Amino acid sequence: xxxxxxxxxxxxxxxxxxxxxxxxxIKLIQESGDQGANIIVFPEAFIPAYPRGMNFGxxxxxxxxxxxxxxxxxxxxxxxxxxxxTDQLGAAVKKVGAYxxxxxxxxxxxxxxxxxYCTVVFFSPDGKLLxxxxxxxxxxxxxxxxxxxDGSTLPVFDTPYGKIxxxxxxxxxxxxxxxxxxxxxxxxYIAPTADSRDTWFASMQHIAIExxxxxxxxxxxxxxxxxxxxxxxxxxxxxxxxxxxxGGSCIVNPLGEFLVEPVFGKEEILYANLDLDDxxxxxxxxxxxxxxxxxxxxxxxxxxxxx
Numbered sequence: 446x447x448x449x450x451x452x453x454x455x456x457x458x459x460x461x462x463x464x465x466x467x468x469x470x471i472k473l474i475q476e477s478g479d480q481g482a483n484i485i486v487f488p489e490a491f492i493p494a495y496p497r498g499m500n501f502g503x504x505x506x507x508x509x510x511x512x513x514x515x516x517x518x519x520x521x522x523x524x525x526x527x528x529x530x531t532d533q534l535g536a537a538v539k540k541v542g543a544y545x546x547x548x549x550x551x552x553x554x555x556x557x558x559x560x561x562y563c564t565v566v567f568f569s570p571d572g573k574l575l576x577x578x579x580x581x582x583x584x585x586x587x588x589x590x591x592x593x594x595d596g597s598t599l600p601v602f603d604t605p606y607g608k609i610x611x612x613x614x615x616x617x618x619x620x621x622x623x624x625x626x627x628x629x630x631x632x633x634y635i636a637p638t639a640d641s642r643d644t645w646f647a648s649m650q651h652i653a654i655e656x657x658x659x660x661x662x663x664x665x666x667x668x669x670x671x672x673x674x675x676x677x678x679x680x681x682x683x684x685x686x687x688x689x690x691x692g693g694s695c696i697v698n699p700l701g702e703f704l705v706e707p708v709f710g711k712e713e714i715l716y717a718n719l720d721l722d723d724x725x726x727x728x729x730x731x732x733x734x735x736x737x738x739x740x741x742x743x744x745x746x747x748x749x750x751x752x
Contacts, residue, residue, distance in 0.1 A: 447722055449606040451633075451659075452482035452543075453715040455694040455708060457667030460494035460676065463522040467492055467530060470547060471537040477714055478541020483606055485538075487547035488665040488694075489614050489637040490563055492530070493522035494550075495665065496590070497639065498685045499676070503589050516590065523552040523561050531566060531574050539572030544604055546611060548637045551579070553592070560592040565611045565637060567602060576600045580613045581622060597751040599625055607632030607659075607721055614638040617648060625747045627656050627734045632724050636662040641693035646707055654701035657727035659719050666692035666712045699727035 454473045459465035470491060477485045489495055496519065502512020524530040526549065538545045544567070551564040563580040579594025599622075601610035610631045616622050617636055626634065634656060636649060641664050653660040667690040669677060676682055688710070696705040696717045704717045731737050 446605045448718055448720055449483040450481050450716060450718050451484045451486065451661055451696065452477035452480065453661055453663045453694045453696060453705070454485065454487045455664060455666050455692050455715060456488070456491075456712045457665045457671045457690065458488075458491045458494045460496065460667075460672040461518055461522055462673060463493040463524060463530065466494070467533060470534065473714065474534075474537045474541055474543075474545060478543055480714070480716060482541075482543050482716065484609070484633065484661075485541075485543050485545040486635055486661050486663045487545075487637065488663045489548040489565075489639050490550055491547055491665070492524060492549045493519070495639045495690070497667070497689050498682055500586075500681055501589055503586075519550070519590065520552060520559075520561060523550040525554045526551045526564060526566055526577050527574050528554070531568075534566075535568055535572035535574060537572075538568040538570070542570040544568065544570060544606070544609065546609070546635050546637070548613065550591075551577070561590060562594055563587070563591045563613060564594075564598075565613055565635070567600070567609070567611075575602055578611050578613070581616055582619070584615045595752040596747055596749040599629075599747070599749065601626060601629035601631050604633075606719075607724070609633045609635065611635035611637065614640055617652060621745060623652060623656065624733075624745050628745060628747075630734075631656060632658050632721070633719075634658045634660045636660055638662060638664050639690065640664065641691045641707075641709070645693065646695060649695060649697050650701040650703075653697040653699055654727075654731075655733055657699045657724055657731060657733065659699060659724070660697040662697070663694045664692055665690045666710070699723050
């Protein structure tokens with residue numbers, strides 16, 4: 446295919462409720478599919494939430510019983526991959542026939558079951574789970590609630606619309622992680638995030654022009670009323686503004702130009718038609734792992750063994 450239509454779903458999850466967040470995701474998948482999207486992208490941690498503003502009762506050197514209860518609630522609303530929730534999402538994807546990428550909180554199902562991961566899951570148009578990417582390095586206080594992924598979940602998938610892969614939020618500031626995806630020939634670079642600061646958009650433009658790829662950046666737009674009512678009663682929540690996460694989703698072409706400028710202040714699905722020949726046009730003067738690489742000088746080693 447030389448063109449495709451993408452949909453970037455800037456929306457807020459229903460915090461701490463996987464059931465309500467999944468139901469919302471299914472409606473948004475259908476809406477995107479009705480508009481003819483070939484690729485649909487959701488934000489980081491859409492199911493069950495990026496828990497902005499919550500401290501899980503933790504300070505350096507101590508925890509609290511209420512914080513442990515918060516972690517229990519968060520874990521109970523995480524999903525297994527694969528599992529019944531991915532089956533439910535896959536059924537919705539199959540109805541619209543689009544590649545769909547969605548951020549989830551994944552609960553470990555292979556060892557103790559006690560670790561959560563910030564994960565992106567990939568669905569093919571037939572609704573099958575293609576695979577996943579686990580965030581390699583949670584940022585700051587995210588490390589209180591999420592474990593670290595490993596190199597075994599750094600996939601880039603061949604599709605009729607080019608090679609698709611993803612890094613999550615501040616992983617995109619890790620040059621060697623980006624280089625690992627470039628080496629795999631990524632052409633449609635998915636960047637789900639929770640960051641809406643000005644510095645983020647400069648990075649999205651840089652990645653697009655560095656990798657000569659399309660960059661699809663997707664953030665939530667969330668407000669206090671998307672939190673469950675009992676959470677809003679907490680002191681830490683009372684001090685937060687009504688607009689919790691401001692959005693800022695955007696789409697960038699392989700020359701670093703915005704196809705869709707960052708959108709703020711509302712839930713919205715962003716659409717764009719990608720001319721995939723722009724990737725080759727960009728490679729004319731720069732190919733980061735091809736004619737512009739110096740592999741006689743630099744080598745990248747990636748450990749993709751499951752840990």
